[in-house]
Amino acid sequence: MEPMPAHKKYPPELKERAVRMLLEWREARGRGDGGVIEVAGQLGVHPDTVRSPSTYYAAKVRPPCRRALRDQELKPEITRVFANNRHVYGPRKVWRALNREGIAISRCRTERLMRQLGLRGRSRARKRRTTIPSDTGHRARATSSTGTSRPPRLTSSGWPTSPTCRRGRGSPTRRS
Secondary structure (H helix, E strand, O other), rough: OOOOOOOOOOOHHHHHHHHHHHHHHHHHHOOOOOHHHHOOOOOOOOOHHHOHHHHHHHHHHHHHHHHHHHHHHHHHHHHHHHOOOOOOOOHHHHHHHHHHHOOOOOOHHHHEEEEEEOOOOOOOOOOOOOOOOOOOOOOOOOOOOOOOOOOOOEOOOOEOOOOOOOOOOOOOOOOO
């Protein structure tokens, strides 16, 4: 079986299984090195996935970075400001409100955290109006404002005539 390319991202379960198999292989043979290519071939993954179990477990137990800790502090503040303003504020207004309150935060961080929290401000743009097709499958006929199926009468110049006007006599305001 041909190993997969190294740049492909593997699921964490597969990586964990590969590291576990490598540690078992090394214990069975009483050696602290080797077995990488053999285990990678069994799983059909690239050897770099299995290469360093110590760094994998080190990253797994490592404490969160400063950015992650600060994000956890800021998320409730962003949610509070968003909720206090009727769920209308977008990232820019939330950012400005937080800075007014003395909470130092950048706008791009506010945008990122609002995306993570699933918060979106209201848009002022008009809603798109679309026609909804009927289930009957036929189209309604064009009718005049009086409800008849006849189109309104037009003069020779294209203007509609008054229903009180007699045919061929011109406009109703002009008397002859």
